[in-house]
Each structure stands twice: as structure tokens, then as C-alpha cells.
Amino acid sequence: MNLSTYNESQYLLFDSKTLEYSRHRASRPLQNTLCVDGKLLTTSPVYDSYWYLACERQNIFFNRLKGQPVPWTNDPILLKHKFTNAYRAADRTSQYLIRNVIYREDLPSTPKEVVFRILLFKIFNKIETWKYLEEAFGSITYSEYNFDEYDSILSQLLKEAKQIYSAAYMMPPGGRQFGYIRKHQNHLRLIEKMMAESLPEKLNESKSMANAFSLLKSYPTIGDFLAYQYATDINYSEVTNFDENEFVIAGPGAKDGIEKCFVDTKKIDYSTIIRAVMENQSIEFEKRNLNFQPMWSRSLQLIDCQNMFCEVGKYARARHPDIAGISGRTRIKQLFSVNPNPMSYFFPPKWGITTV
Template identity: 30%
Template sequence: MVDKIEDEFDDKLLDLFWQFITERQQVWHRRVIEEKPSPWTDNEILKQNRFTNVYRQLDPGTQYVIQNILEADAPREDKIFNVMMYRLIGRLETHEDLGFQSLDSFNAETFEEELKYRRDEKGETVFTGAYMVAGYSQMGSSDKVENVSTLFGRISSGIEYFNDLISANSAEDAYNLIRSQPGFGNFLSYQVLVDLLYPVDYYGGESVLPFSVNNWSSPGPGAQKGLKRLIGDFNEFDRLEVMRWLQQNQDQEFDRLNLDFPYLMAEDGEDVRLSLADIQNCLCEFYKYHKILNSDGRARRRFRDSEARSAQELRSIYESAPSFSIKKTR
């Protein structure tokens, strides 16, 4: 069945998908590696609208997770707890201000006081507005800070939960365990899972959970819409099968279209190929891109050069990245 997937794609849209992600990665390369001034592309849609990076690990928020949570000298349970907290809050500045949380010393009341102080006294935004997260009505309050504090108080007291996650039989089983917690919907649970699958130096190149980002994926609503644009009828094919085909055939597809995709380079000089998690993300961004291209929608976020991080700031973030080297990016 997998061999037949390529025959079911809309050829023009499949080509557009690879062209879009190539140009998006070229934007990053010109901006960060070549340090060229903006604009970094002639594509008007990419000039004017904000799209996330092709490689998920290039996002500063993901690098924060890798460098400040996954690489921390702490038990796996604490790292899982902090990744869940960081992804639900969604703001790097909030977690950075709170600091790395230990399960042994976590206090929900203190946590709530600190969040309220940031929100009410300092007038700062506590949670992200970049994506929607599930409601917390079952936590018993109309105040999100109180609900989130109660939620993490409950999670922190269940050591069996973390043991179950660490001993899960598959990435999908681990995802379902994350998904079982209130507030962790399909999208958020998958983001947590992917974070826990990044190889880190602390474990000698292994990850917190013993699986690979290419073992399994859960396409979120945006990725499903992107898939539907590429291959409309899923009666014969599973979405994961289609994503696997895209991930496994990326080299051939770039060659077929004569696209110069600027792969990241690993420390050993090998290309870092797009993972299933990256493909999932690219499908979501492609859906947004195609909507704008066809004038049937617009991006939620516009790109403003004046608000963007400088190339130097981005390079400083990547300098400590354990999984790739920007110096060797071609």
C-alpha cells in the first residue's frame, strides 16, 4: 500500500509543498548562516507572514527546552514535569522566571502566587496566545492561573504517573499517557512527547523517553488539513502512512524538483533530515501558506522585521545546540 501513496498525491500541490519548505528553510539560512539583511526571500507571502521554522529544533522555545530542561542535572521525572509545565504555559519567559521545578519541592500554592504576581502585579502575560489549550473547568475555578496551579499540584503528587511514562512500551503509549491529563489535548500532548524524544548530551545522545521522533506521529488539526490538500481521499491510506512517505522520500523529492534544500548538519557532518515531527509541523504551515496563496484565508501572525530576533541573537541560541552544528550547515 505504501508504494501506491505517491500516485494519490495532487502533483502540483506536492511540488508546492516541497518548494514551500525549501524556501522557508532558505530564509532561515540566509538570515542566520549567511547573515544577509532582509528581505531574505522574493516570495511575498513569506515576506509578509510569520511561519514557524521547518526544523522544530530551530525554534528558540524548543532550544530552551533542550538546553535548560532536558540537559538539566535532574531526574527524568523532573524533566518530564518541567516540559509539561513549559509547553502548557507556552511562554519561555514565564518558565525561565519560575525556574526549573523539582517534584520533591513543588508547591502548588507558591506556584500560583508567583504566576499571579507576574500577571497582577507586574502586568505581564503569563500564558502563550500562539495556540489554544483545553479548558480547565474540572479544576474548579474560573481563573486559569488557579486551575493550572491545581493541575500541576495533582500531577506532581503522582509519582506512579511518571514511572508509567518512563516505562511506556511505545511512543504512542507515552502520548496517550500525556493526553490523559486535563488540559493536555492532542496538539499539546504531541508537543510534549516530541520534546521528550530529542537526543541530548546528558544521556550520551539518548532521550528522556526511549523512542525516536520517527517512531510515530500524531498529526494535529492543521497538519491534517495540510494532508488533505496533498491527498484528499484517505479511504485507502492512514495519515501516518502518508507522513512516513513524505519523511522517507524527502531526499528523492528534493532531487526530483532540483531543489537546494539547506539541510542542517550534524556534528559528524551528516545531513539532519526532517523528522516525522518536522513533517507534521511543515504540513500545518503549508496549509496556512496555501490558504493565503489561494486568498481563502490569512495567517494569524504577520512578520515584522523590526520585531524579529537578530541573526546574532539566534546564532547565540544555537551555539549550545547538542543535535546540530550551524557552522557546518551548507
């Protein structure tokens, strides 16, 4: 398709019968602009793919939930490559965190213990690493934590050529701040520093998500992206109770996706753009005739819209290769494979989501 012929009355949609993308005329003319902070931003075809991707990824989620056989989509890009859910909390790692790390009846539920578990899990962000530690120590608690013992287990895993960190995002090594050669040793010391300085109690007393973000960001190796991700993870627990639509920070991937979605962002803050997109989601789906299925009663939150910009940035590498962002990446590295382990979804009880 020659994207130079794209106009505001048409949008791109994947046709499952022809296995191709084609132009579809909207029920009323599409305006290829978005009003953000009083300014009209001109959108690119990637912006239409943003809404298509959110809708189709959510269709995949429900097709799988209903027990339908693979493939759950006919989109060739989604069939080949790995993409996260439209809702961050529905991803396998987040689900494991919520159910198996945070809400544990057999483990202490004080802010200190809950935050310790969350930080320990999220530093590695890998389910297998948590399982290794549980197998070694039984109950994972701060009251029984010992640096040498945890270091020994993690070092042994490395000797066995096991991956202990997820590839989802890069963790700064922290050697300059804490002085150890191995990354996990520095990160254990980082957690110790947080606990010694009463971070869990300070988070519990925080009045806003922005304040929680600032507390986390004040620690060595924790930048904007990680601080926001950790604040979101902690907010799944009862330690804090912020509205997820209160605060957002764009990560590197989201910034790349935003730059691809708009011809010119006019130096508007990325967080402001994400909020405008979130607030207009119903309108944007409707004018593209996309039947988006929300996660039961929960619409896309700021964290989800931020995440979708990251995903459409990846998606565009295959679908819109001639539209450049700021990452310089041209390939999607992670391939999709069906995880045979069934999912039983559990969300923070305070959300009031009934999944059946």
C-alpha cells in the same frame, strides 16, 4: 495564474528576480500523485508548495545562521507572515526549552525534576513566563514547588496585563476537571496530578513513543495533539530515547494542510500520509530541482513533516486561496517581525549534531 492549467510536467516555484511565482519544467515529468499505503493520491499545487516552503524556510534558517542581512528571502508571503522553521527543534521556543529548561547543569537531572520542568514550561509554552518564574523562585524544582506560591506569581502577572500563555496552540482551560476559575490554576493542578501518579518514572520506563503518547493522553485536557507534542518535547531529554520516526499524530493544522495537498485522501489515516511524505522527501525535492539543505546530517523527521503540513496549510491561504482545506480559515494572522536577539543553536546531545 490559472491553476486549472497546472499539469504534471510543471511545478510552481518562486522567482526571486521577478518576485512572482511561475511554472518551472522539471528535469523529468512530475507525477502529480503520491503512493500511500498502496493507493495513488492525486496531489494539488499545494503539494508542490509544501516542498518549496520546506526548502525556502530552511534557506532562511541558514541565511540567518550565516549572519546575512535581512531580508533572508524574497518570497513576499514569507516576508510578511510568520512561519516556523522546517525543523521543529530549531524554533526559538524549542531551542529555549532544550538549552535553558532541559539541559541545566545547575538543576537536578532526575526524570521527576526534568519532566516537571518540561511540563511547566510547555503548559504555557512561553519563554517570558518561564523567565518570570525563574526571577521569582530562582531555581525551578519540583522538590520546592508550592501551588500557592506559583499561583500568586502567575495571578500577579495577569493583573499586570501580561500574557502568560503562548498563542501557538490553544490549551483547554480544565475548569470542569479541576474546578478553578483561572486556567493556570487548573494547569498547575494537572501537573501535580501527573507528578503524584509517577508519570516521569512511567515515561522513563516506556518502551515506545506510542506508549509515552498514551500515558500523556490519559490525563484530563490532554488530547492527541498535545500528547504528541509533549512526548516529542520530553524526548529531547534523556528521560526517553525514542526514534522520532517511530510515531506521529497529525494536529488540526496538519490535517488542514494535508487536505489541501491532496485532491482526495481516500480515507487514508493522516499519520500514514505523513510517513509516506517523510520517506519520499529526497525524491520529492530532487524531482522539483529543489536544493534542500538538511539540518546538518539530520533529514526531516516525522514531527517536522507533520509541522510542515500545518505551515503549508497557512501558506496556501495566501498562495492558493481557491484551494480550501477543512479549517475554514482564509487569512494568516501572525505577521513576521525580526527578533533582534541572536540565536546560538543547541540540539539534544544524543542526536550527535555538530552545528559548527
